[in-house]
Amino acid sequence: xKNNFISIKEKLIVSYILILxxxxxxxxxxxxxxxxxxxxYNEFVEKLDTLSNVKNSIKESKNSLDNLLLTRSTNxxxxxxxxxxxxxGELNKLSRRNMTKEEYNLMxxxxxxxxxxxxxxxxxxxxxxxxxxxxxxxxxxxxxxxxNYIMESVDEINNKIYEENFRKxxxxxxxxxxxxxxxxxxxxxxxxxxxxxxxxxSRKLIQNVNALTNQAEEVSKGNFEVDNLKIDSxxxxxxxxxxxxxxxxxxKYLLSEVENKTRLEKEAQFLALQSQINPHFLFNTLNxxxxxxxIEGSDNTCDLIESLSDILxxxxxxxxxxxxxxxxxxxxxxxxYIQKTRFGxxxxxxxxxxxxxxxxxxxxxxxxxxxxxxxxHGLEGKEQGGEIEVRINSIKNYIKIEIRDNGKGFxxxxxxxxxxxxxxxxxxxxxxxxxxxxxxxxxxxxxxxxLVKIIIPKVE
Amino acid sequence: xxKYILLLIITITLITISLNAxxxxxxxxxxxxxxxxxxxxxxxxKEKNEYWEExxxxxxxxxxxxxxxxxxxxxxxxxxxNHISKIDRAIESGCDGIIAFTLNDSExxxxxxxxxxxxxxxxxxxxxVLNSTRNSYVGINNYYAGVKMADKLFNTIDKSGExxxxxxxxxxxxxLIGIYDEKKKFPxxxxxxxxxxxxxxxxxxxxxxxxxxxxxxxxxxxxxxxYSTYIAGQVLxxxxxxxxxxxxxxxxxxxxxxxxxxxxxEGVYIKNPENIGMETLDIxxxxxxxxxxxxAIFSDLIYFDKDDVYEE
Numbered sequence: 001x002k003n004n005f006i007s008i009k010e011k012l013i014v015s016y017i018l019i020l021x022x023x024x025x026x027x028x029x030x031x032x033x034x035x036x037x038x039x040x041y042n043e044f045v046e047k048l049d050t051l052s053n054v055k056n057s058i059k060e061s062k063n064s065l066d067n068l069l070l071t072r073s074t075n076x077x078x079x080x081x082x083x084x085x086x087x088x089g090e091l092n093k094l095s096r097r098n099m100t101k102e103e104y105n106l107m108x109x110x111x112x113x114x115x116x117x118x119x120x121x122x123x124x125x126x127x128x129x130x131x132x133x134x135x136x137x138x139x140x141x142x143x144x145x146x147x148n149y150i151m152e153s154v155d156e157i158n159n160k161i162y163e164e165n166f167r168k169x170x171x172x173x174x175x176x177x178x179x180x181x182x183x184x185x186x187x188x189x190x191x192x193x194x195x196x197x198x199x200x201x202s203r204k205l206i207q208n209v210n211a212l213t214n215q216a217e218e219v220s221k222g223n224f225e226v227d228n229l230k231i232d233s234x235x236x237x238x239x240x241x242x243x244x245x246x247x248x249x250x251x252k253y254l255l256s257e258v259e260n261k262t263r264l265e266k267e268a269q270f271l272a273l274q275s276q277i278n279p280h281f282l283f284n285t286l287n288x289x290x291x292x293x294x295i296e297g298s299d300n301t302c303d304l305i306e307s308l309s310d311i312l313x314x315x316x317x318x319x320x321x322x323x324x325x326x327x328x329x330x331x332x333x334x335x336x337y338i339q340k341t342r343f344g345x346x347x348x349x350x351x352x353x354x355x356x357x358x359x360x361x362x363x364x365x366x367x368x369x370x371x372x373x374x375x376x377h378g379l380e381g382k383e384q385g386g387e388i389e390v391r392i393n394s395i396k397n398y399i400k401i402e403i404r405d406n407g408k409g410f411x412x413x414x415x416x417x418x419x420x421x422x423x424x425x426x427x428x429x430x431x432x433x434x435x436x437x438x439x440x441x442x443x444x445x446x447x448x449x450x451l452v453k454i455i456i457p458k459v460e
Numbered sequence: 461x462x463k464y465i466l467l468l469i470i471t472i473t474l475i476t477i478s479l480n481a482x483x484x485x486x487x488x489x490x491x492x493x494x495x496x497x498x499x500x501x502x503x504x505x506k507e508k509n510e511y512w513e514e515x516x517x518x519x520x521x522x523x524x525x526x527x528x529x530x531x532x533x534x535x536x537x538x539x540x541x542n543h544i545s546k547i548d549r550a551i552e553s554g555c556d557g558i559i560a561f562t563l564n565d566s567e568x569x570x571x572x573x574x575x576x577x578x579x580x581x582x583x584x585x586x587x588x589v590l591n592s593t594r595n596s597y598v599g600i601n602n603y604y605a606g607v608k609m610a611d612k613l614f615n616t617i618d619k620s621g622e623x624x625x626x627x628x629x630x631x632x633x634x635x636l637i638g639i640y641d642e643k644k645k646f647p648x649x650x651x652x653x654x655x656x657x658x659x660x661x662x663x664x665x666x667x668x669x670x671x672x673x674x675x676x677x678x679x680x681x682x683x684x685x686x687y688s689t690y691i692a693g694q695v696l697x698x699x700x701x702x703x704x705x706x707x708x709x710x711x712x713x714x715x716x717x718x719x720x721x722x723x724x725x726e727g728v729y730i731k732n733p734e735n736i737g738m739e740t741l742d743i744x745x746x747x748x749x750x751x752x753x754x755x756a757i758f759s760d761l762i763y764f765d766k767d768d769v770y771e772e
Binding site for chain 1: 464465468469472475476478479500502529530531532533545548549550552553554555
C-alpha cells in the first residue's frame with residue numbers, strides 16, 4: 001500500500017520552495033529585462049556619443065581648413081588630418097557596435113563622404129598654399145558641400161539610431177507590460193493560493209487540535225467511552241490522532257484488566273476468608289498433630305499433615321504472586337500425596353516433566369485447581385485403575401502443560417468460559433492477565449478420559 | 461509534493477515561453493551579420509509614401525538576392541533642390557550605382573550626367589530624363605499612360621464635354637502630351653483646365669474644388685497620382701457631384717478602392733511599384749556586370765473599376 005504520509009514540515013518546506021521559485025523567477029526575469037533595457041540604453045548613448053565625436057572631429061577639421069585659408073599657415077595641416085583620422089577612428093568604433101543594416105549602409109556612405117571631403121580639403125590647401133590664384137575656391141566649395149553632406153549624413157544616422165531605439169524601446173515596453181501583467185497574475189494567484197492554503201491548513205489544523213483537546217479533556221475527566229477520533233490528514237496530526245485513539249483503547253483495556261485483577265483478588269480473598277483460621281494457630285496446631293502422630297508411631301499421618309501444612313502455606317501466599325514451575329510442581333506433588341493417601345492404589349500419578357523448564361514463571365495455583373478437578377469430576381466415581389498424568393514440554397518459546405486423566409471426561413458445557421467453575425475460571429483469567437492474553441487453556445475429551453492443555457510463554 | 465514544484469516549474473516555463481523573451485532579444489539586438497557585398501548602391505526616392513515604400517521594398521528584396529547593399533536617402537516631402545542635393549551626395553559618396561526618381565528637366569539631366577561621368581551608373585525611375593546619359597529608365601510609359609487615361613475618360617463621358625486634368629508636377633510633360641494627343645481623336649472633348657499640385661500636395665483639395673466649382677459643365681477629371689485621385693473622390697462626395705463628374709485616376713490606396721467600389725471614382729490605373737523596384741536593381745546589376753540593358757523598361761499599367769474591386 002502506498003504511504004501517503006506527508007509531514008507538516010514537508011508541507012511547509014514545499015510551500016517555501018514554491019514561493020522561492022516564484023520569487024527567483026520574478027527576480028531573475030526582472031534582472032534580465034533591466035539588463036536588457038540598460039544595455040540597450042548604453043548602446044544607444046554610446047552610439048550617439050561616437051557619432052557626435054565624428055561630427056565634432058569633422059567640424060574641427062573644417063575650422064582648421066578655414067583657419068589655414070585665412071592665415072595661410074601650414075600649422076593647420078596636421079590638425080586637418082588628425083581631426084579626419086579621429087573621425088575615422090570613431091567610425092571604426094561605431095562599426096563595432098550593434099547596428100541595423102540601414103545604419104550600417106549610411107555609415108559606409110559617411111565613411112566615403114569623409115574620404116571625399118578629405119580629398120577636396122587636401123586639394124584646397126595644396127592649391128591655396130602652392131599658388132597665388134583663386135582656383136582653390138572650387139575645391140573649397142566642394143569640400144564645404146561635402147562637409148554639409150557629412151553633417152546631413154550624421155544627422156540621418158542619428159535619426160535612424162533614435163528611430164531604432166524608439167522601436168526597440170517600444171518592443172521592450174510591450175514585453176515589460178506583458179511581464180508586469182504576468183507578475184500581477186502570478187502574484188494574485190500566489191496570494192490567493194497562499195490565503196486559501198493558510199485558511200484551510202490553519203482551519204483544519206485548529207479544528208483537529210480542538211477535537212483532540214476536547215477528547216483529551218473528556219479522557220482526563222475519566223470518560224473513556226469517547227468515540228474514536230476520525231481524521232483524513234496524512235501528517236503528524238494524523239499520527240497524533242491515531243496514537244491518541246490507541247492510547248485511549250489501551251487505557252480502557254488496562255482499566256478493565258485492573259478491574260479484573262481487583263475482582264480476582266477479591267475472589268481469592270473471599271476464598272481465603274472462607275477458611276478464616278489464624279494461620280499461626282493452624283500451622284502450630286498441625287505441627288503439634290504431626291509431632292503427636294510421629295510420637296505415636298504414625299509416620300504416614302505425620303507425612304500427610306506435613307504435606308497439608310506445605311499446601312496450606314503455599315496456598316496462603318498472595319494469590320497474585322508468581323512462582324517457578326518447580327515450586328508449582330512441588331506444591332502439586334504435596335496435593336497428589338494427600339489425594340493418594342485418600343484414594344490409595346485406585347489412583348496412579350504419572351509425571352513427565354522437562355527439568356529445563358522448571359525455572360520459568362507461572363502464576364501461583366495454576367495447576368492445582370485443574371488437577372483437583374480431575375480428582376473431583378474425573379476419578380471420584382472410579383473404583384480402580386485411575387490415572388492422572390502431568391506432562392510439561394517445551395514448544396519453541398512456549399511451555400505446553402498437559403494434565404490427563406482416564407476418568408469419565410467432562411460434559412461439553414462444563415468448561416466453556418461461562419460455565420467453568422470458579423477455580424478454573426480464576427486460573428484462566430490469571431493466566432490471561434499474567435501472560436497478556438498470550439496463554440491458552442483447552443479442555444479435551446479423549447478416548448481414555450479428559451485432557452487439559454495449558455500453553456504459556458516462557459517467562460523467566 | 462514534488463509534483464507541485466514540477467507543476468510550478470512547468471507553469472513558469474510556459475509563462476516565460478509566452479513572454480517570448482527570445483523575440484524581444486532578436487528584435488532589440490542587431491548583430492547584423494554583415495556580408496561582404498558585391499556592390500553598394502544608393503536609392504533616392506521622390507518622397508516618403510506608400511508608393512515609394514513599395515518601390516523600396518522591391519529594391520531591397522532584389523538586393524538581398526543579389527548580394528548588394530542599399531542606402532536610402534529620402535525626404536518626407538519632395539523638394540526638387542533637396543532631392544538633387546541627395547543625388548549629388550550619393551555621387552560624392554562614390555557608391556557603385558544610383559537609382560533615383562527623376563523629372564524630365566535640365567537640372568536632373570545635369571546631375572545624371574555628373575554621375576555617369578564619374579562612372580556611377582544611374583537608373584531613372586518614374587519619369588524618363590530624355591536628354592541625359594542615364595543608363596536606363598524603369599517605370600510606366602508616361603506618354604502611353606496619358607493616352608490610356610484620356611481614352612478611358614473620353615469614352616466614359618460619351619466622347620464629348622469638358623474635362624480637367626490634375627498633374628502631380630509640372631515636369632511630367634510626357635503624360636500631358638499623351639493626354640493631348642489622345643484628345644485630338646475626340647473633337648467634342650475640351651480640356652478646360654490643367655491644374656498642378658504643389659510639392660507638398662497641400663493645395664490638392666483646393667485646386668480640385670476650384671476646378672469643379674469654376675467649371676459648371678465639367679464632366680470628367682484625370683488625376684495623375686494616387687493622392688489627387690483620392691482627394692478628387694472626397695471633393696465629389698462633399699460637393700454632391702458623384703455620378704455627374706467622372707474621375708479616372710491612378711493608384712490603389714485603400715480609400716481609392718472604397719471610392720471605386722462605391723462608384724465615386726470611375727476607375728483607376730494601377731502600377732506595380734514593387735516590380736518597378738525589382739526591375740531597377742536588376743537593370744543596375746546588368747550595367748555593373750556589363751550586360752546589355754534596354755534603354756527603357758516599361759512596367760505594366762492595369763485598369764481597375766467597380767467590377768474588379770474585390771468584395772471584402
